[in-house]
Amino acid sequence: MKTDFKFSNLLGTVYRKGNLVYTSDGTSLLSPVGNRVTVFDLINNKSHTLSFAHRTNVSRIALHPNGQLLLSVDEQGHAILSHFRRRIVLYHFSLKGAVTALVFSPCGRYFAVAIGRKIEVWKTPSTPGGGNEDDDGGGLEFAPFVRHRQYAGHHDTAQNIEWSSDSRFFLSASKDLTARIWSLDPEEGFSPTVLAGHRTAVYAAWFSADQETIYTISKDGALFQWQFLPHPDADPEDIAEGDERWRISERHYFYQSQEHAHLTAAAYHPQTNLLVTGFSHGLFMIHELPSFSEIHKLSISASHIDTVSVSPDGSWLAFGSSALGQLLVWEWQSESYILKQQGHFDNLNALTYSPSGDRIITASDDGKVKVWDTASGFCIVTFTEHTSGVTACEFARRGNVLFTASLDGSVRAFDLIRYRCFRTFTAPKRLSFSSIAVDPSGEVVAAGSLDDFDIHIWSVQTGQLLDQLAGHEGPVSSLAFAPNGGNLVSGSWDRTVRIWSVFARTQTSEPLQLQADVLCITVRPDSKQVAVSTLDGQLTFWSLSEGTQEAGLDGRRDVSGGRKTTDRRTAANAAGTKSFNTVTYSADGSVVLAAGNSKFICLYAVETGVLLKKFTVSVNLSLEGTQEFLNSRLLTEAGPRGLIDEQGEASDLEDRLDKSLPGSKRGDAAQRKVAPEVRVPAVSFSPTGRAFCAASTEGLLVYSLDATVQFDPFDLDVDVTPASTLSTLKNGEYLKALAMAFRLNRPNLITRVYRSVPITDISLVVRDLPEVYLERMLRHVAKESDTSPFLELNLLWMQSLLRTHGRVLKERQGEFAEVVRLVQRAAGRVQGEVLRVADQNAHTVAFLLAQPRRGKGEEGGLVNLLEMGNDGVEGGVEDESMVDGDEEEGEWMGLD
Incomplete structure (x- = not known):
């Protein structure tokens, strides 16, 4: 069995x-x-989820205007510059501070970043053509980022940056x-301008489409x-050149129905003059x-809106909305949802594949059961019947x-055709x-x-x-039921x-x-x-029929890894405390996948007990248990800095309020809590064996053998x-x-x-056809x-x-569904036309044969020919040369 599984997607x-961030064509959204x-397409x-991962949670992303470069x-x-189309990491870079705003300039040659109270403008890595916006970024120079200028003037954190057109x-x-208004380069007659007048923090500022007007909006909802x-009291006919400056011409206020609601997100679209604002309630x-x-x-939402973005x-x-993990795309003109997705906002507990392998079901502590489509990555339906985890x-x-089991004391059965309990x-x-365990027949x-x-x-x-x-005494x-339905195994x-x-006359165990x-x-x-x-980290294999142990292995060292903030021992010395909480066989039973409260997933060979591969779930330092060694700089006299409540130093009142319960850690939604711990409560192989999924703190991770991006060898060739x-x-x-024609x-x-x-060469060409061209080839055949x-x-x-690539089409049904339907319709149309022509010819021949016979010297050559053919059928062909000549001519009777 192949073990070269690679990360392919993140669901949940x-x-x-x-x-x-929207892409330049507005068809995709980056989250x-x-x-x-x-x-999200x-x-x-x-x-699809990009393969690269940051050290901690991503705070800001920006996409180059030409859609090629992604900066996160x-x-x-810590910044990563990647090629968005090819999903390749180009460069790692550190901006040496927490970033609060990041945006590319419209020309694409610069990007501005807000770090604390300072603003820095950096040059985008240049291209051979001089770095203009028409260049596709195909030939990047791998040079360190060059800082253009640094702008200092603000006395507190800068929250938003907006470029002029x-x-x-x-x-x-x-x-x-x-x-404040800044110029990229020193301009004659221009000096940085301060726009003051708001009573609370200014959230954002924008230029209008004609750049004659500036809009600023603050946290209290003042626009x-x-x-x-010029000055309002100045004489219109006698205005000096220095008298004109930026002044407030209009003031608008959002009157909220709730007293403590404040602005949390805002976006402005200059072309349509639309202002979209989101509030804390x-x-x-x-x-x-x-x-x-x-x-x-x-x-x-019942929670605050974190960010708003408008399509191009x-x-x-x-x-x-981060509190509930919601993502919505709304078309305001038709008042309809384009996308409405929400992940689990609590820990995942269990997952399972559907028998067909195109669905993954997840269960969580939030009492919800979600059904995910493996092809699209979207949640299809959410069941909320359970009242507890x-x-x-x-x-x-x-x-x-x-079937699902819950802490609310019920086991429920859901119909996934009608989507109901x-x-x-x-x-x-x-x-x-x-x-929970279900009999293979589905009857029991x-x-x-645990009670x-x-x-x-x-x-x-x-x-x-x-x-x-x-x-049992505990x-x-x-x-687990045996797949043959004979026995029920319990631990x-x-x-x-x-x-x-279970099905015997006497229930013995x-x-x-x-x-x-x-x-x-x-x-x-x-x-x-x-x-x-078992709890001691051992993984043992027993014969179901004999009741004897066949093999065993010690997995404590394999599953151990990562150190929490509260650990007083290193990760290596704490290895004896880890064990596997979930184990699953592959479809052929040759390997097992095991995981637990660790950042590792282990793949073992059943016969030899050898560790074949270890998969690292996450390298996110925002989670507990992902780093092997603690940073001594984060250790203070009062203990690890991660356990100290530093929110009391926040400038905003609502951030200083401590609403947590004393001593409460689990389920505490307040600020004073430790970071979530990385763990893998469940893993499962797909029925085809080509992929497996793991429920983790980060979400639902899907690893696949077909995860690599197809490389097009003609993408970078200028000779095509x-x-x-x-x-x-x-x-x-x-x-x-054929590949060059597709590329052009x-x-x-x-x-x-x-x-x-x-x-004679069609089968050879199809056999070696790269999968990256399979969809376009099928579409072209259907069109032809x-x-x-x-x-x-x-x-x-x-x-x-279909013969050569049938397995790929079946395993990736969601991706090729549309083009396969086109091929089916084309084949059905050809079949219908051939049958229709055959039926028409049958009636025409029957009609002509029913005509009265004529002499061979008379007119009516077609009838004579048919009579000849008829005579030939009954008593032998009279003139073979004529029949052979008709076949060589290749003309079909009855075809239009």
Whole structure:
């Protein structure tokens, strides 16, 4: 089995903190998710997470105007410059401070960054063409960033930067109650200007489309309009050149219904004069400037809105809320949602793949069960029937039925076709269920609890409690049915694993004794072996039929790693305290995947017990347990700095208020709490074995064998021209010519190469065709089937493509669904036309044969020919040369 799994996507988290950025065409949205960046394709309904990761959570992102370069900065000021299209990291750089604003200039040659009260302008890495905005950034020079200038003048943190359209000036807004106008380079007759007048911190400042007006907005909801005017008392006919300066021409205020609501986000679109504002109680408003007329006023969340972004054409608004992990894209003209996603805002507890492998179900402490599409990365449906944390979930092998267990004392069955809960199972007394197992036939469901030592079994059809299996002397921690349906295996804290014959006349159990508390069990797909993880870090394998131990391994050193702030020992010395909380077999049963309260996921070979690979879940230093060594600079006389409440030094009153309960850590939503700890409560292999997913503190991580970005060998070649493509075709290099034609994206050239490939070489070309061109090739074949008369040629291409790449099309159904439907429609259309022509010919031939016979010397050659053919069928062909000649001519009777 292949073990070269690579990170492919991050689900379960759609927004954490920071700003949202649209691409230049407005079809995609970039969102920071922890220490990574996720791209949401709003047109094709897809999402993917960029492979690179920061040291801490991403705080600011900026996209180059030409859409090629992406600059992302984390909380500590470490920046990564990457090629957005190719998803390649180009350069790492440190800005030596926390960044509060980051934006590229419209020309693309500079980017401005706010670090504390200072503003720095850096040059974008140059390109061979001189770095103009028309250059595609294909030939970047790997040189360190060059700082253009540093601007100092603010007395407090700068919160926002906005460039003018000509990239000569930019505005900055600060917490020191002022906004300032700066010039990129010294301008004759211009000096930096201070715009003062707000009573609270200025959140943002913008230029109008004609740059004749400046708008500033503050935290208390005051909007000021500035214009370059003389003094109000000056004589209009006698105005000196120095009398004109930026003055407030209009004042507008947002009157909120709630007293303590304040502005938390704002965005302005100069082309449409739209102002979008978000407030701390979840309300957002849209106004048209300069009239300040209200267009919309809606509430989208019970929590505050962290960021607002407007698409380039001004039609879509993106909102992010970190408290609930919400991401919304709203079209304000039609008042409809383009995207509405929310991740789990509490710890993940369990996950499972659907039998088809195209869905992943997650269960969390927030009481929600979410269904995620593996192809698109979006949440399809959320079940909120449980009233407490959901601890386990499992699919029935037959049908689309999902079973979940919860701390609210219920086990529920969900229909994933109608998306509803159709059955609820409860025990005679109130229990908090922690484990679940479903019979392969889907007729029986079993659940175990940490409050009771019995295993409860219900009938799915009736919902009645069938039996309570007694025998364990401690809480039941894990359950699993054998895939053949013969036995139920249970693990308990009483250090035993029991094998139950549930469907036998007498409910007997065979105990297997272990050396420590059982944390997790799983049965191999062939029902011959059981893997058991215990509290002492051991992973043992038992024969299900014999009840004997077959193998074992010590995983304490493998799973250990990372040191928490409160640890008084190093990660190496604390290795004996770690164990596996979740274990799963691969589809073929050759390897097991194990994880626990650690940053590592371990992949073991079952037969040899060898550690094949270790996957690092996260390197995010914002989480506990990700670093091997503590930084001595963060240790103070009062203890680790991470445990000290430093919020009392905050300047804003609401940030200084401490609303936490004394001694409360779990579930404490206030400021005074330690960072979340990295852990992996559940892992699962996909049914195909080509991917596996892991529920972690960061979200739902998907690792796949097909995760690498397809490299196009002609992307960087400047010699790809129509002439060179035709020359390559003439030399008989058909695959290379086809790839070059696709790269040039000229339909006529693609069609010429497509039709020039010999029939005998079609299968060879298709076999070596890179997957990056598979979708376009299928789309072109479907188009040719509709428009060209070459019936057999198109069918041969279609047959070779489907035979050779059928597995890829099935495994990546979501990605190729549209183009496969096009091919199906094209094949169905060809079939219908051929059948229709055949039916017409049959009726025409029958009609002509029914005509009265004539002499061979008379007129009516077609009838005579048909009569000849008819005579030939009945009594032999009279003139073979005529029949052969007709076949060589190749004309079809009845075709239009």
